[in-house]
Amino acid sequence: MAGMLTPFLLSSLPNNPTSHLTRNLLPDWSPDGTKIAFASYWDGNSEIFIMNADGSNQKPLTNDKANKGRPSWSPDGTEIAYVTGGNDGNFEIYVMNADGSNQRNLTNNSAGDFNPSWSPDGAMIAFESYRDGNYDIFVMEADGTNLRRLTKDPARDNYPDWSPDGAMIAFDSNRDGNFEVYIMNADGSNQRNLTNNSAGDDGSARWSPDGTRMVFSSHSDKNSEIYVMNADGFDQTRLTKDSGVDSFPSWSPDGTKITFVSDRDGDLEIYIMNADGSSQKKLADTVTGN
Ligand SMILES: [Ca+2]
Ligand SMILES: [Ca+2]
Ligand SMILES: [Ca+2]
Ligand SMILES: [Ca+2]
Numbered sequence: 001m002a003g004m005l006t007p008f009l010l011s012s013l014p015n016n017p018t019s020h021l022t023r024n025l026l027p028d029w030s031p032d033g034t035k036i037a038f039a040s041y042w043d044g045n046s047e048i049f050i051m052n053a054d055g056s057n058q059k060p061l062t063n064d065k066a067n068k069g070r071p072s073w074s075p076d077g078t079e080i081a082y083v084t085g086g087n088d089g090n091f092e093i094y095v096m097n098a099d100g101s102n103q104r105n106l107t108n109n110s111a112g113d114f115n116p117s118w119s120p121d122g123a124m125i126a127f128e129s130y131r132d133g134n135y136d137i138f139v140m141e142a143d144g145t146n147l148r149r150l151t152k153d154p155a156r157d158n159y160p161d162w163s164p165d166g167a168m169i170a171f172d173s174n175r176d177g178n179f180e181v182y183i184m185n186a187d188g189s190n191q192r193n194l195t196n197n198s199a200g201d202d203g204s205a206r207w208s209p210d211g212t213r214m215v216f217s218s219h220s221d222k223n224s225e226i227y228v229m230n231a232d233g234f235d236q237t238r239l240t241k242d243s244g245v246d247s248f249p250s251w252s253p254d255g256t257k258i259t260f261v262s263d264r265d266g267d268l269e270i271y272i273m274n275a276d277g278s279s280q281k282k283l284a285d286t287v288t289g290n
Contacts (some may be wrong), residue, residue, distance in 0.1 A: 026038060027283075032077055048061045050098075058284065073098070075122045087205065093105075094106065103145075111127065118162070134156065137169065156174050159171055164209055181197040201219045203216060211231060216228075219245075245261070248260060257272055257275060258274075
């Protein structure tokens with residue numbers, strides 16, 4: 001993969017299910033800040049795991065033969081949405097209780113469905129789907145009903161993330177030549193490019209808990225690094241400076257920390273740093289089933 005984690009990583013899983021890129025991905029903090037959910041390779045495929053926020057007590061919440069990824073906590077902390085699929089390319093959005101019980105399919109569509117993100121009020125889930133012939137952002141009620149398509153561009157539109165006030169959704173798109181971070185109103189109107197960086201791919205943006213900033217990954221420095229910017233796209237500041245892949249950042253609920261994924265020690269692991277980029281360290285050596 002030449003050191004690049006693409007924003008649409010999960011959609012490439014079926015073609016390369018044993019890649020190291022399926023390991024230790026996409027950390028997401030529980031709303032109370034005590035736990036982190038993530039995807040990790042385990043017993044032949046990737047599963048959803050949970051650990052304490054200090055990296056201790058890792059355990060799988062799922063365990064079957066399908067590849068899974070992109071856990072997203074419900075705002076009340078009781079449920080986790082995630083992606084699961086076999087090797088047939090038909091990924092679905094599932095929801096389970098935060099202890100792994102009561103796993104249920106929300107999408108039930110023959111096309112690939114990826115990257116769920118809960119609305120802050122818990123009522124809606126945004127996700128990406130290939131059901132109309134290219135990747136677009138959709139929203140549905142948290143029970144899977146009332147599906148609506150928000151983007152209608154022939155380019156790839158991926159990785160939605162709701163603003164903390166619920167008014168907007170950030171996403172990645174390559175509609176302007178390479179991947180950029182976009183935002184739109186939650187009804188799909190007023191889609192606009194925030195990063196405008198033709199030097200490389202930008203994506204996997206997550207809003208800060210106070211809504212004033214976004215953390216994202218950018219490939220503009222020839223390898224993937226973590227950046228922050230104001231929520232209007234200005235004042236882009238690089239937080240990581242390492243020759244490895246640094247991608248998929250996620251804020252702690254109090255806004256003081258950022259977790260991310262890095263292969264700087266040769267294997268993809270979950271790292272943590274202060275929100276200003278200081279004190280970068282590996283959070284844990286995560287389990288890998290083989
Ligand atoms: Ca599907
Ligand atoms: Ca599209
Ligand atoms: Ca770009
Ligand atoms: Ca890097």
